[in-house]
Structures are given as structure tokens and as C-alpha cells.
Amino acid sequence: MALVVLVGGFYLVARLIVHVASPSLDRKAAELARLQAGAERYGWVPGDDVDGKLAAAGARCFDKDGELRRLLVGEYEGRRIQMAEFVTSSGGRLPTDVFNNLVALELPAGLPELRISHDRVADPALPPLEPVLQTSDTESDAFNQRYYAASLDPRYTSAMLHPRMIEWLLAHPPQDLRLVGNLLVAYTAKPWTVPHTLATVPFLHGIVDRIPPFVLKDFRQEAPPR
Incomplete structure (x- = not known):
């Protein structure tokens, strides 16, 4: 029973981290995509x-x-x-x-x-080859x-x-x-x-x-x- 509770706790914490971090990661990805666009111009x-x-x-x-x-x-x-x-x-x-x-x-x-x-x-840590x-x-x-x-x-x-x-x-x-x-x-x-x-x-x-x-x-x- 204790093992089930422990695993369940880890799962909930992981879901919480993903939920909190996802919007930030999405914003960073969108910003990077914007900065990488328009090279053809x-x-x-x-x-x-x-x-x-x-x-x-x-x-x-x-x-x-x-x-x-x-x-x-x-x-x-x-x-x-x-x-x-x-x-x-x-x-x-x-x-x-x-x-x-x-x-x-x-x-x-x-x-x-x-x-x-x-x-x-x-x-170099060892005698160099070049x-x-x-x-x-x-x-x-x-x-x-x-x-x-x-x-x-x-x-x-x-x-x-x-x-x-x-x-x-x-x-x-x-x-x-x-x-x-x-x-x-x-x-x-x-x-x-x-x-x-x-x-x-x-x-x-x-x-x-x-x-x-x-x-x-x-x-x-x-x-x-x-």
C-alpha cells in the first residue's frame, strides 16, 4: 500500500511540474520560432x-x-x-x-x-597528437x-x-x-x-x-x- 501511495505521489508531482512548465516552454518555443523566421528575406x-x-x-x-x-x-x-x-x-x-x-x-x-x-x-592532459x-x-x-x-x-x-x-x-x-x-x-x-x-x-x-x-x-x- 505504501508503495502505491509513493508511486502515486511521484506521478502527481510529475504532472504538476509538466502543467506548470508547459506554458513557459511553449512561449520559449514560439519566441525562438519567431526569431528563426524570415531568413529568405x-x-x-x-x-x-x-x-x-x-x-x-x-x-x-x-x-x-x-x-x-x-x-x-x-x-x-x-x-x-x-x-x-x-x-x-x-x-x-x-x-x-x-x-x-x-x-x-x-x-x-x-x-x-x-x-x-x-x-x-x-x-592537453596527454601528449598531443597534433x-x-x-x-x-x-x-x-x-x-x-x-x-x-x-x-x-x-x-x-x-x-x-x-x-x-x-x-x-x-x-x-x-x-x-x-x-x-x-x-x-x-x-x-x-x-x-x-x-x-x-x-x-x-x-x-x-x-x-x-x-x-x-x-x-x-x-x-x-x-x-x-
Whole structure:
């Protein structure tokens, strides 16, 4: 009898939680749907990650493999852009989907990897199988307090993060960035939305505009890494 009462109590509590939480979840889902609507007005159309470069960049950004969903492609000021949700799994026996987003702009050439983020590159627990990105300070204290910049070559980091580039980065809201091959990617641990993309694409465009010509020439990589 006691077991029946206990199970019944758990059932009633569960029903109460669902009853209270459902309206809130419905409102959040409706708001997200509203923020994800209207992409076609900006010329963004469904596309494919034919060469796998965006998925590979997402795996580098979030340090785990994931699945691209809601992949759209378009153009901004003559440069190709891509955007997608990057869905990873979290948990053990009962994994849950984690929705992240990627907004990427194509460069005219492949360049070495560069990471500009709010998190320092962690030291590997075991001897690494590949070279590890090195964190470098810049001459800007304001930048160093907001971001960690890392690449395989501190000279390359310094060449990319010149004063005009740093000024542009600091003039905009903080955003994690990763340059992988010929893709400059802004990545966020939140679902993809139209307003976020509209704000991010001009920001990325300004970064590419400020890459010095000598960097594209001296550090160019003919075959972007996968």
C-alpha cells in the first residue's frame, strides 16, 4: 500500500511540474520560432556542406563532433556566408541535444588556424597528437582582458591582431571567433536566430576587410586543413 501511495505521489508531482512548465516552454518555443523566421528575406536559402568544411570548423569551435541543421547560405557584400545550428550531444546513457550556432564568412584564401575566445586554450592532459595552439598577449590591455588569442605561430597572431583589427573587435559586443581554413566562424552556445546573424555578418565582414594583404600572401595555405 505504501508503495502505491509513493508511486502515486511521484506521478502527481510529475504532472504538476509538466502543467506548470508547459506554458513557459511553449512561449520559449514560439519566441525562438519567431526569431528563426524570415531568413529568405535576406537571400539566405537552404544549402549543403558539400565539402564538410563548416562541420569540421564547428567541431574545432566546440571541441566535439556535431550535426549541422538548418544550414543556410547567402552572400554579403560579394562574400559567401553560411549559417547553421551545430547540434552536439551531452550526457551519458541518456544524451540530450545541445543546440549551438555557427555563422561563417568565406575568405579569399585559406589561412592558419586562429582562435579568439573568452576561454584560454586548455593544456592537453596527454601528449598531443597534433600541435597545440599557443595563447599570445597583444599590446592592448583592453583586448587581453576581454579575449584570449591563440594560433600555432605567435608571429601570425601578432600580424592578424594589429591595432585597427583590435579596435574593430573591441568596438563590438564580445564574440567567440575561429578562423579555420578559409572560413572565419563566429560560434555561440545558443540556437541560431536571424537577428544574431544580421548583427554578426557585418562584424565578420569588417574583420576580413582588415586582414593585411601581406598576411594573405605570406601565410596563405593552398589546401585548408580538415
